[in-house]
Amino acid sequence: MRTxxxxxxxxxxxxxARLFAAAPLPAEHLTLTSMPxxxxxxxxxxxxxxxxxxxxxxxIFDGDTYRRLGQIDVxxxxxxxxxxxxxxxxxxxxxxxxxxxxxRTDVVEFTDNATLKTTHEIVLPPKRAMTLPTYxxxxxxxxxRFLYVSYVTPAASFGVLDPAKYTVIDExxxxxxxxxxxxxxxxxxxxxxSGNLLTVTLDAQGxxxxxxxSDVFFDADKDPIFAQGVPETNGYAFISFLxxxxxxxxxxxxxxxxxxxxxxxxxxKAAHWRPGGxxxxxxxxxxxxxxxxxxxxxxxxxxxxxxEIWVFDLSTHQRVARWPLAAQKLSGVVAIQxxxxxxxxxxxxxxxxxxxVFDALTGKLRHVEKQMGxxxxxxxxx
Amino acid sequence: MRSIDRLxxxxxxxxxxRTSRRSLLAALxxxxxxxxxxxxxxxxxxxxxxxxxxxxxxxxxxxxxxDPKSCDYWKYCAVDGFLCSCCGGSSNSCPPGTxxxxxxxxxxxxxPGDDRDYIVSYNDCxxxxxxxxxxxxRNEREKPMYRPSRNNDLNWCMxxxxxxxxxxxxVILGVAEK
Numbered sequence: 001m002r003t004x005x006x007x008x009x010x011x012x013x014x015x016x017a018r019l020f021a022a023a024p025l026p027a028e029h030l031t032l033t034s035m036p037x038x039x040x041x042x043x044x045x046x047x048x049x050x051x052x053x054x055x056x057x058x059x060i061f062d063g064d065t066y067r068r069l070g071q072i073d074v075x076x077x078x079x080x081x082x083x084x085x086x087x088x089x090x091x092x093x094x095x096x097x098x099x100x101x102x103x104r105t106d107v108v109e110f111t112d113n114a115t116l117k118t119t120h121e122i123v124l125p126p127k128r129a130m131t132l133p134t135y136x137x138x139x140x141x142x143x144x145r146f147l148y149v150s151y152v153t154p155a156a157s158f159g160v161l162d163p164a165k166y167t168v169i170d171e172x173x174x175x176x177x178x179x180x181x182x183x184x185x186x187x188x189x190x191x192x193x194s195g196n197l198l199t200v201t202l203d204a205q206g207x208x209x210x211x212x213x214s215d216v217f218f219d220a221d222k223d224p225i226f227a228q229g230v231p232e233t234n235g236y237a238f239i240s241f242l243x244x245x246x247x248x249x250x251x252x253x254x255x256x257x258x259x260x261x262x263x264x265x266x267x268x269k270a271a272h273w274r275p276g277g278x279x280x281x282x283x284x285x286x287x288x289x290x291x292x293x294x295x296x297x298x299x300x301x302x303x304x305x306x307x308e309i310w311v312f313d314l315s316t317h318q319r320v321a322r323w324p325l326a327a328q329k330l331s332g333v334v335a336i337q338x339x340x341x342x343x344x345x346x347x348x349x350x351x352x353x354x355x356x357v358f359d360a361l362t363g364k365l366r367h368v369e370k371q372m373g374x375x376x377x378x379x380x381x382x
Numbered sequence: 383m384r385s386i387d388r389l390x391x392x393x394x395x396x397x398x399x400r401t402s403r404r405s406l407l408a409a410l411x412x413x414x415x416x417x418x419x420x421x422x423x424x425x426x427x428x429x430x431x432x433x434x435x436x437x438x439x440x441x442x443x444x445x446x447x448x449d450p451k452s453c454d455y456w457k458y459c460a461v462d463g464f465l466c467s468c469c470g471g472s473s474n475s476c477p478p479g480t481x482x483x484x485x486x487x488x489x490x491x492x493x494p495g496d497d498r499d500y501i502v503s504y505n506d507c508x509x510x511x512x513x514x515x516x517x518x519x520r521n522e523r524e525k526p527m528y529r530p531s532r533n534n535d536l537n538w539c540m541x542x543x544x545x546x547x548x549x550x551x552x553v554i555l556g557v558a559e560k
Binding site: 050051052053054076077094096099100101102104129130131132152153154177178179191192193220224225226227299300301302303 | 459460462485509510511512514517519520521522523524525526527528529530535536537539540541544545546547
């Protein structure tokens, strides 16, 4: 017993000696981290927070350092988008006066992406489309003069807002067509149940000047297009449930609809390959590459995440690569985005809330970020 | 019958694109107000036609069940949300303290127990934050939001006084006649 006591005392003395020998840690100063300069590998990941839906947020993530740079709070079933210059985030959202209940306030909030401070807001009529996030829930005109917000009550219309004066200018009925696809300085297109597009052209004050319907280009019964488009040069590619690609050029006074082309060869169809998820494609404009999460499914599988990412050449419509994800230990990919630089990164969010970062040229996995919120369903970038 | 349906559908769409929001609202009010007017609803009768539902691999792993707390229960063939059966309610009853959505969307599910197709109303229960229990995401014959009467991405609590989404029920409205 005596030996044990002596040993313990010696041990204690040795520890104290080490403590006394080392220099103490300096006092720290509480600081506030600034946002780093913007870069082409920064992404904005919208977590819809489906399991506690009043608390959605946008995580800002750097694809080079794999650092989370900060967060924007975006409320209940928000729409989210960036200004054309990338300096401002806008969220169309809803708050309840008592947290989860009480008076509903619909609002567009503006956040400065250099500081992540919410700087302005525009209160909307209580009509905002409460639905999944797409590029088309709200968006700016090309010159940032107007901001458009999709309304569904369930009657469909959209709001025209002035993002300089922070006012609502007008509400425009869209005759059952939904969402806002801005083009040029003063045009807004919406997707119609009949399989066509409605395009409303505004006057200089933001009121309706004229409207026109496009030709019917898809069949909402037999092969509907996803309501989410894929941005490309001069327009969007709309992918159908069965894998037809409908490219629409929005650069003219009216949308120009190109001849559709298939993602699937006969053998792919026989094996029941399909596109699926929430954000169902991304295009690198200079490389002319289309990336699509694909799965093997059937009727009703259109929200299933991709088990592979397929890469297509938009010029030749040929598949140039397929990247299986199971080997990377990723689950079904539900949202996808690609950076637009010469060393592009492909970002893919899966249904386990993981965010994977790939080399978009080779498909090589560079990083997996765990727990990117609960339900990361939209990834935006500049 | 199908040709009559199609004719009705086409004329409805043409009308919708010609008429104002006010009249569209009135029309929607007639169509989307619950069970009393259901016989007037355009019903998707393509339920059994065409290919097998959903992912064959998933189906093989999830045999038919009568458990209303299971996403595989036949009535839930197009539920995307949280099952009210796991949130204090049942497959056709909202949990205490919530409010049923008066507007909704309508689908068709096949009951393997009696080999019949049933018209199902997918109502949301509203006024509390999402239940978070028994998430269920099935989308048979579900369409994007430009076809709202077939869409489960919209928050159908949107027109409630408290429009927060809590959970979803599946209410049998009747047998879908073939």
